Amino acid sequence: MDTWIGLMSGTSMDGIDAILVSFPDNHIQIHATHSISYPDDIRNRLVSLSQNKGSPDEIGELDHRVGGLFATAANQLLEKSSFSADQIQAIGSHGQTIRHQPDGGTPFTLQIGDAALITELTGITTVADFRRRDMAAGGQGAPLVPAFHRAYFSAEGEDRCILNLGGIANLTQLPADRSRAVTGFDTGPANALMDAWCKEQTGLPFDTDGTWASEGDIDQDLLSDLLSEAYFQRPAPKSTGTEKFNLEWIQTSLRRHPEVEAVDVQRTLLELTALTVAKQLPQQPGMTIYVCGGGARNPMLMKALQRTCSPATITSTSAIGLDPQWVEPTAFAWLASRTMNHKTGNLPDVTGARGKRIIGAIYYA
Template sequence: MSGTSLDGVDAVLAELPAGGGLRVLAHAHLDFPGALRAELLALNHSGPDELHRAAMAGQELARCYAAAIQALGPLPPVRAVAAHGQTVRHRPEWGYTLQLLNPALLAELSGLNVVADLRSRDVAAGGQGAPLVPAFHRAVFGKAGVDIAVLNLGGMGNLSFLHGDGRTLGFDTGPANALLDAWAAHHLDLPFDDGGGWASGGTVQPALLRAFQAEPYFALPPPRSTGRDLFDWPWLQRQPLAGIDPRDVQATLSEFTAWSVADALKRHQPGAVELIVCGGGAFNADLLRRLQARLPGVVLVGSGDRGLPPMQVEAAAFAWLAAAFVRQQPGNLPGVTGARGPRVLGAMYPA
């Protein structure tokens, strides 16, 4: 899995018995080479010779995925590799979502069956193609009779609402690490604000926060999903930033992310008693503190406290989706994505 944070590749070796359950046997993380990360970020927008550049980036990404598989160590017999690819355009309102990858090359390099293109069938059926992880969250974290939410803080934030009566809902809450990391990189020359330490020393600017909150996306009803097509550096540059200390902007961005999550939870699952946090943002102490302050009646816990470390959750989720493909079982939840019905997701590239 490589997500919108563009920090690198997470790989898990997961055992998924047909009767249910999950056991992660190994985990590996590889950072993206700087040039590849820059190119993937650039390909989120139109540019010169982008078809050729996208094809070359897809090949390089396949090599990174193959290296991540190798980093897992000696492998037992593997039924399939789930390969998400790198989202560079997500426009379900126009009928497409684009994840760069060369899955045929990955099958060649790894010698394993590769299941890729896991979002486009849901989009073809009228869905958002995202989020796809709520069904997995239900299988791993759900409890009968208890309202629990699962929050992934990657480049974007997304919530899964696991209602105690068995209903499962979910959608993207808005930006998370994408804007925080971009602002930190611009002003600190660092890939991210470690632990939110820089933001914690800033002061939230109410007028700027209101400007962020005025983005029309937040008024949309679910199903909804978003990405760097909307919340990117140009979006941030269009905000009223003039004269504001950069550290205060970072603090306001952190508060903005906390607000977007808390507002969604209060609107759509006010009975939630627990919020399980995963993704890179689970290590941002400043962001979690702000989130807890906005959700005083909800217990915040890291996914590791519920059996699956934060950086393994999304990779394990796509392994779960690949297992569903291999068994020809639907992987989407139409009530989450808005698709016309359940669909088997993905395409197989044989070893």
């Protein structure tokens, strides 16, 4: 039985999720899971770097440091399991995105977390740098997880939407009619703005359970201003990141609304996430939305989505067999298996690439 490790750190930049998984007979078999948090100084430096506040030396040092942390996550995962390094076919490492600029004359995307170092410290072949091959073919380079969603979450008889609520929100529409194309794109912010504002105002890295947001009120003028962002009206294919949706983006609008209380800003940002998902959602009668990512653990956000996305049903991916926390790391383990077996991993209908491509760079053990 082939076994794979998936490593994922998303746009929330809070840490690394690691999973050891197999895919027997087109099923998902989880053998072990593990998470580590970034040290505060690393997280703060990553956030700063994502805002273009860093030198080449800073990029190089953090590339090494993050690669070492990814390797630590993989090695600690193996220690929790009954597997050894020589039983793992490959690691799929998404890396840590610090800049994603898919549009314009010179599109690029940059994920750090030295994959050569991961291979060296684990003794396991590592597949990384998944986005750039799709981007070289004219695609957005993201989202890449819809191919995995199609493989494991599609179902005849039910129109499904997989909604990932990480720092950025992205959705995948899985039609019950399999002759129709799978579509997907980034809708905009999920937790990124709420986390940034919470950290700025309270010192806490995130608003646990949406408790602080629940104490505030939606400021309709501020909400209307935020919703006027051109990205929300753009057609797919499209993708974005924290280089756009960040604390500075919030503060630009707040300069026009200086009277809004901090707690009301938090509640308005939560509503922004829910509304931008709902307004861009491909509505299908009887559709079920399966939520994954950190936002699935925010009952306040889930309640807002149930209201704004009605009549669609909102639940989590646990209902279809995979805990919300482990969908994306599992997807990158699966993408590594695709790469190692010379199979394509992107969906041109999602990313806009000129065709299907084998994605990812291989660092052999």
